[in-house]
Amino acid sequence: MSSTNVHGAKSPNSQMPNSQNWDQELAVSIRGLNKWYGAFQVLRDINLDVGVSEKIILCGPSGSGKSTLIRCVNRLETFQAGTLTVDGIALTDDLKRIEEVRREVGMVFQHFNLFPHLTILENCTLAPIQVRKLSKGRATEIAMHFLERVRIPEQAHKYPGQLSGGQQQRVAIARALCMNPKIMLFDEPTSALDPEMVQEVLDIMVQLAREGMTMLCVTHEMGFARQIADRIVFMDSGEILEIAPPREFFTNPRHPRTKMFLGQIL
Amino acid sequence: MASNSIAPGGTYLSHKNAPVLPPPKQKDAWWERLRRSFFGTPLSAFLTLLSSGLILWLTPDLLRFVLFDAVWNAPDGEACRVPGAGACWAFVWHKLPYFIFGSYPEHERWRVVVTLVLGALLLAWLLWPQKMGKHPDKPFAAALLFLVYPLVALVLLLGAPIFGLPMVDTDLWGGIFLSLVVAGVGIVVSMPLGIILALGRRSSLPVIALASTSFIEFVRGVPMITVLFMANFMLPLFLPETVHIDRLSRPLVGVALFASAYMAEVVRGGLQAVPKGQYEGSAALGFTTWQSLRLVILPQAIVHVIPGIVNTFIGLFKDTTLVAIVGIFDFLRTVETARLDPVWAGPTISATGYLFAALFYGTICFGMSRYSIGIERRLAERKKGRVA
Numbered sequence: 001m002s003s004t005n006v007h008g009a010k011s012p013n014s015q016m017p018n019s020q021n022w023d024q025e026l027a028v029s030i031r032g033l034n035k036w037y038g039a040f041q042v043l044r045d046i047n048l049d050v051g052v053s054e055k056i057i058l059c060g061p062s063g064s065g066k067s068t069l070i071r072c073v074n075r076l077e078t079f080q081a082g083t084l085t086v087d088g089i090a091l092t093d094d095l096k097r098i099e100e101v102r103r104e105v106g107m108v109f110q111h112f113n114l115f116p117h118l119t120i121l122e123n124c125t126l127a128p129i130q131v132r133k134l135s136k137g138r139a140t141e142i143a144m145h146f147l148e149r150v151r152i153p154e155q156a157h158k159y160p161g162q163l164s165g166g167q168q169q170r171v172a173i174a175r176a177l178c179m180n181p182k183i184m185l186f187d188e189p190t191s192a193l194d195p196e197m198v199q200e201v202l203d204i205m206v207q208l209a210r211e212g213m214t215m216l217c218v219t220h221e222m223g224f225a226r227q228i229a230d231r232i233v234f235m236d237s238g239e240i241l242e243i244a245p246p247r248e249f250f251t252n253p254r255h256p257r258t259k260m261f262l263g264q265i266l
Numbered sequence: 267m268a269s270n271s272i273a274p275g276g277t278y279l280s281h282k283n284a285p286v287l288p289p290p291k292q293k294d295a296w297w298e299r300l301r302r303s304f305f306g307t308p309l310s311a312f313l314t315l316l317s318s319g320l321i322l323w324l325t326p327d328l329l330r331f332v333l334f335d336a337v338w339n340a341p342d343g344e345a346c347r348v349p350g351a352g353a354c355w356a357f358v359w360h361k362l363p364y365f366i367f368g369s370y371p372e373h374e375r376w377r378v379v380v381t382l383v384l385g386a387l388l389l390a391w392l393l394w395p396q397k398m399g400k401h402p403d404k405p406f407a408a409a410l411l412f413l414v415y416p417l418v419a420l421v422l423l424l425g426a427p428i429f430g431l432p433m434v435d436t437d438l439w440g441g442i443f444l445s446l447v448v449a450g451v452g453i454v455v456s457m458p459l460g461i462i463l464a465l466g467r468r469s470s471l472p473v474i475a476l477a478s479t480s481f482i483e484f485v486r487g488v489p490m491i492t493v494l495f496m497a498n499f500m501l502p503l504f505l506p507e508t509v510h511i512d513r514l515s516r517p518l519v520g521v522a523l524f525a526s527a528y529m530a531e532v533v534r535g536g537l538q539a540v541p542k543g544q545y546e547g548s549a550a551l552g553f554t555t556w557q558s559l560r561l562v563i564l565p566q567a568i569v570h571v572i573p574g575i576v577n578t579f580i581g582l583f584k585d586t587t588l589v590a591i592v593g594i595f596d597f598l599r600t601v602e603t604a605r606l607d608p609v610w611a612g613p614t615i616s617a618t619g620y621l622f623a624a625l626f627y628g629t630i631c632f633g634m635s636r637y638s639i640g641i642e643r644r645l646a647e648r649k650k651g652r653v654a
Contacts, residue, residue, distance in 0.1 A: 109546065114547070115547070115562050131552045131557070175551070
């Protein structure tokens with residue numbers, strides 16, 4: 001399975017989604033990836049190349065392996081066969097390399113995973129200070145910049161438990177951005193939110209996509225997928241069954257299971 | 267307040283907001299509530315009467331012994347031997363220096379006082395409640411108390427001829443101050459060692475996990491007295507003959523190891539209470555395992571188990587009395603010895619001495635317990651977001 005790279009000219013203004021605006025340069029390259037939990041195979045021969053600035057949406061029924069796949073990208077999950085190269089670094093068991101990759105790859109989780117014993121601001125500055133070795137002043141400056149971007153600078157001195165789910169998830173996005181990542185992974189970022197809070201998080205992600213961030217996102221928000229995705233990856237039972245640009249994916253799905261899935265959720 | 271009913275299948279559309287009302291007034295007077303708590307049911311009334319009876323029966327005797335018939339001032343045991351005399355507080359007062367300092371030389375006792383006051387001040391600095399989120403000087407206080415203070419205390423108590431402090435052999439140490447030394451060493455060693463053992467037990471490296479688990483299970487599986495005997499008699503066997511280990515440091519090692527094993531299990535419970543997402547969240551930000559433990563996991567794990575930690579400290583503090591069994595003159599042992607002094611010996615002396623010991627241990631343990639409850643309350647408040 002090769003990536004459907006279309007080498008469109010990339011003008012500075014071509015930031016509109018769905019216009020093949022990613023680079024030829026690869027941000028993530030997954031080749032022949034296989035993973036087992038005991039005897040059970042959860043990922044089967046996964047091949048996917050993601051260009052710099054490309055937005056990939058992964059969807060599929062639960063248990064299809066999409067979360068496991070993006071968790072392999074920053075090595076929260078190990079795999080037994082295949083290669084995975086992130087930002088030019090091949091992921092092996094080498095801890096130093098894994099930490100190197102994790103510094104460049106931001107991740108947003110379904111359950112936010114903010115640090116409850118730290119304030120919002122401390123959540124955002126901890127990694128830049130400890131991992132990137134920034135000064136406290138510089139880290140605070142960056143953190144406040146991103147907290148403003150996600151529109152909650154006034155909550156900086158509260159604790160995560162005092163914020164709504166939507167606000168917490170926006171902090172989680174800001175926290176990841178404070179590390180200045182090259183790639184952002186989103187693992188069902190709106191699934192744990194109350195319905196009225198989904199949009200505020202999606203808005204931030206759309207904004208991020210427009211700015212040219214490389215994104216891999218597992219989500220069931222099909223409207224959002226249609227809006228930002230360069231390509232949609234459909235997975236089932238640990239396999240990639242179909243990769244297509246959103247217009248094609250939604251109007252003319254080819255794999256029968258894709259058709260069935262879309263029939264169920266749309 | 268009557269509301270309009272809506273029939274099954276009926277529809278409804280609100281045209282005005284329901285008024286916001288204050289809650290209804292508490293109708294019961296305080297005596298009514300009191301009556302309900304003490305005489306609410308026949309069983310409750312029976313228990314109230316029973317316990318009141320017990321209190322009325324016991325209190326006068328107790329008060330008579332402790333206060334009214336007590337001998338407050340006496341040069342020797344003569345006045346306390348009078349029939350019907352109560353507690354002999356004069357005995358406690360006369361023996362107080364011995365209870366506090368043991369046989370520590372009289373003209374050097376200021377060193378003990380300085381050590382204790384210094385320790386108390388540092389402890390107060392570390393434990394003083396601060397506004398949540400503002401704790402910049404706490405790590406500094408902790409470093410002073412856990413790293414610098416033990417050395418200072420060692421030099422002060424043991425002596426250092428180069429500073430003009432004559433050596434005081436540990437054979438002369440005793441009393442409350444020695445009990446505090448034993449408990450202090452136990453606490454200062456068991457906290458970090460317990461954390462290390464707890465992490466070791468959860469390590470993915472089998473050798474480390476097996477070693478930690480074996481240590482914890484072995485030490486926890488035998489009585490404290492056995493550990494003390496082993497430390498006393500077996501420790502010298504493991505060391506070269508030329509190394510002489512001090513008589514006091516052997517039980518200190520025993521107490522510290524014993525407390526560490528218990529602390530390790532308490533901390534492990536805390537580690538298990540930290541959700542997996544916290545490990546993943548910190549890993550995804552590029553923290554090394556050690557950074558993630560130090561900055562994210564342990565601060566949460568320790569807070570989860572503050573009650574368990576304090577419980578272990580309270581147990582440890584009371585267990586220090588067991589060191590007497592290997593010949594160390596802890597506080598209880600000094601009481602034991604003092605009550606046999608023929609100058610004071612009398613029918614009430616033992617009761618007085620033990621009462622004093624009970625007051626001492628009870629006060630300190632109660633203090634620790636209250637402090638722990640206070641901390642828990644503050645943390646619960648923070649979780650609810652009431653303390654900014």
